[in-house]
Structures are given as structure tokens and as C-alpha cells.
């Protein structure tokens with residue numbers, strides 16, 4: 187049994203949805219494109235099919251206690267204020283969806299994929315968009331995370347499970363393991379669902395890969411004001427269970443026992459590369475691609491969380507980014523280079539990510555290396571930090587900014603604005619970026635393509651517009667993505 191397509195996208199997440207839309211815009215014919223995804227199908231989810239959706243909604247609007255976001259509201263590509271790709275959209279565009287189907291082997295020489303159901307699907311061009319999976323406690327030698335009240339969060343099925351478990355714990359207590367963005371966003375959602383939270387992580391402060399101690403202090407105090415308790419600098423070593431197998435307490439390295447009604451684990455992710463190891467070059471834990479998103483095999487591209495690509499802005503340094511904006515843009519770029527070979531420029535990306543919790547909202551652009559300069563009204567409504575390396579601005583963080591503020595910091599990072607005096611930078615604060623972004627010389631050679639900061643500025647509007655659209659959909663103003 188077998189089918190053949192010109193283009194196959196392996197993986198049905200964020201990147202797959204954005205790639206599909208780009209294919210249709212660049213003139214793919216009916217029957218040429220197929221998406222294969224293992225995301226579950228069926229009655230427990232109340233959905234027959236789960237085509238690509240905006241994954242960030244799972245830790246935000248999806249977990250709201252009242253009128254939560256539900257599919258089909260957040261199918262891709264609403265996060266970029268673009269078309270919402272429902273199952274009907276794929277049908278109308280002649281795109282074959284092979285859902286609920288895991289690919290278990292790939293033969294890149296023969297250009298075939300073998301599914302777990304025994305079907306062979308062949309392609310001329312393959313786009314790998316397999317994303318990443320949540321790391322399990324078992325991989326660190328801790329057993330018991332299969333208990334029914336221990337949750338992870340990567341897929342819609344995981345999010346449904348968290349919702350079900352939360353319902354049984356209202357007024358109770360949860361332990362969140364991990365202080366990254368999944369842990370922080372889940373902790374906020376649990377509190378909003380009237381569940382008391384203790385966060386446990388080994389670092390000295392939350393969001394240790396990005397936040398400075400000063401930035402982290404602000405968020406931790408904010409969380410504490412909402413009733414979240416932090417236990418830092420330690421790890422979970424085991425679970426205590428009731429006779430029916432549910433976790434009733436977590437035991438920490440120093441012997442501390444924290445009673446709980448549920449556990450949410452967010453301890454990082456690993457890119458899904460295993461099908462291709464030995465067949466493709468691997469770097470930074472992902473599939474290495476060039477500036478066209480092409481792997482070491484010419485007919486194979488990789489996009490999204492699984493791709494490790496050269497970041498021009500960082501001197502061509504290979505990075506694997508685990509963020510939605512990168513997934514959307516790498517996907518679009520790969521399709522453009524497939525459909526317009528020879529005409530597509532190098533991918534020139536400004537790394538960008540964001541988070542929203544409670545009434546807070548931050549954005550980060552660039553790289554967090556070099557010296558840090560904080561600015562703004564700490565602790566207050568609008569503050570941030572710049573990172574300066576080799577006398578140039580390389581990264582900027584801002585909490586509580588306006589669309590113009592975010593546009594300004596993005597622009598300043600894009601331009602790698604020179605910094606002569608750190609004290610002056612601290613005094614100027616946000617106005618440093620604002621002024622720098624007003625001094626663009628159009629033909630300076632720095633902005634040779636459509637400026638990404640414009641896109642990011644648009645992204646700010648886009649997020650606002652899509653949020654408004656969702657608010658309309660649910661009859662209220664609130665944030666889901």
C-alpha cells in the first residue's frame with residue numbers, strides 16, 4: 187500500500203500550518219501536498235481530526251476557568267492574523283491530511299516514509315516539521331510520572347488532561363516542577379483556576395535561561411502576591427502515592443515533603459530528530475539546515491523547533507530556537523525557497539519570543555549575551571534590560587511595553603546599535619531604543635530585505651488583532667495566545 191506526493195510535510199504543528207498556507211499562496215496544485223501528523227484523533231478529544239493549531243494557546247486561553255479557548259478557534263494561522271486553516275480549508279485546497287498517524291521510519295535515499303499503520307508515503311520534497319517532545323522525569327531517573335494526576339504540556343491531549351485534573355483539584359494544591367515558561371504559564375493558569383501552587387526548580391531564580399536575577403525577582407514577587415510559593419535550588423527526587431496510584435506528595439532532594447493534589451512537569455523539551463539520525467547532519471540537538479532551511483540532503487528541508495539554522499544577525503551562529511515566531515517564519519521561508527529556487531534570499535531572522543501571564547506581558551528580541559543594563563521603573567509597569575556585547579546592543583527585554591516600544595527595541599537590536607557608555611544607556615532607558623530606531627538610514631546596507639522589525643511591529647498588532655478576534659468569538663475581551 188502506498189501513496190505519492192510532490193511535497194510532504196512530516197509533522198502537523200505550528201510550522202506545518204504556516205508552511206501549508208505558504209504553499210497555497212505560491213501555487214501548489216490540488217493533490218500535490220500532504221501533511222502527516224501523529225497528533226491524536228478521536229472521541230476522547232471530541233474531535234475527529236486535529237489539523238495544525240497554535241500551540242501557545244494551550245498554556246494560555248485553553249486553561250482559562252471560564253469560556254476557555256477551544257478548537258477550531260485557534261487553528262493556524264490565526265496567531266499571525268492570517269487565515270484559519272480548518273479541516274475544510276485543507277479539503278478545499280486539495281491538501282491531504284494524514285492525521286493520527288506516526289511515521290516510524292524514513293528512507294531519505296528512496297524518498298519514502300513508513301507509517302505505523304504500514305503505509306509507504308513517497309515524496310519529491312520533504313519538509314521535516316516534527317517539533318519537539320516534553321522531557322519526562324523518567325529520563326532523569328525519577329519514576330511515577332504516569333500517575334493520573336501528573337501532567338505534562340505539549341499537545342492538545344496533554345492540555346485536555348490538565349483541564350480534567352484541575353477540575354478535580356479546585357481549592358486544592360498543585361506542585362509545578364520546572365521554572366521555565368511552561369512552568370510559569372501553567373502556575374499562573376492553576377492559580378487562576380483557584381489552585382494553590384508551589385513551584386520547584388533547581389536554579390536560583392525562575393526563567394533562568396533568559397531572566398536576570400533582577401527581572402526574575404519582579405516576576406517571583408508578583409507570583410507570590412498571587413499565592414505562589416517558590417522552592418528554589420532543589421529538585422524532585424520521588425513521588426508519594428495513595429493506594430489508588432495518585433500522587434499525594436512530592437519529595438525533594440533535601441527530604442522536604444510537599445503534599446499535593448496534582449503535579450505539572452515542565453522540565454524542557456527535546457527535538458524530534460530520531461528518524462533522521464545517521465541520515466542528516468545534526469547540530470545543537472536539531473537538524474542542521476542552511477539559510478534556505480535545506481538539510482544536508484537537497485530534497486529535504488527542516489523547520490520549526492527541530493531545525494538548527496544559521497542566524498545571520500549572530501554572525502551565522504547555528505541556533506535551534508523553541509519559539510512560535512521562529513516556527514512560523516522558518517516554515518514560510520522553506521516553502522518560498524522550494525517554490526522559488528534561486529530567487530529566495532538567505533533567511534535573516536531576528537530571534538523573538540514572548541510570554542503572557544496574569545496581567546503581565548513581555549517580549550524579548552535578540553540574544554542575551556554580554557553585559558546587562560536594566561532600565562525602567564523596577565518594580566513597576568514598564569521596565570526591561572539591554573544586553574551589550576562588543577559595544578553593540580545584541581538583546582532587549584521589555585515588560586509592559588506598547589506596540590511602539592516593542593517596535594523600537596526590535597529595531598535597535600536589528601541595527602545592532604553601538605553603545606558607547608553603559609551608564610548613559612541605563613539613564614536613557616527605553617528612549618535609547620526609541621531614538622536609535624528613528625535614525626535609520628534607509629540605504630545604510632543594514633536593512634537590505636523587508637525589515638523584520640516591521641514584521642515584528644506588525645506581529646504586535648497581529649497578536650492584538652487576533653486576540654480581539656478571539657474575544658469576539660467568545661464574546662469577551664481576553665487573551666488566549
Ligand SMILES: Cc1cc2nc3c(=O)[nH]c(=O)nc-3n(C[C@H](O)[C@H](O)[C@H](O)COP(=O)(O)OP(=O)(O)OC[C@H]3O[C@@H](n4cnc5c(N)ncnc54)[C@H](O)[C@@H]3O)c2cc1C
Pocket residue numbers: 196197198199200201202222223224225240241242243244245287288289290315316317318339340341368458461489490491492507508509510511513538539540541542667
Ligand atoms: C504549551 C506551550 C506554550 C507555548 N507558548 C509559547 C509562547 O508563549 N511563545 C513562544 O514563542 N513559543 C511558545 N511555545 C513554543 C511553540 O509552540 C513552538 O515553538 C512551536 O509549536 C513549534 O512548532 P513546530 O511545528 O516546530 O512543532 P510542533 O508545534 O510541536 O509540531 C510538531 C508536530 O509533529 C508531530 N510529529 C512529531 N513526530 C512525528 C512522527 N514521527 N510522525 C508523525 N508526526 C510527528 C507532532 O505530533 C506535532 O504535531 C509554546 C509551546 C507549548 C507546548
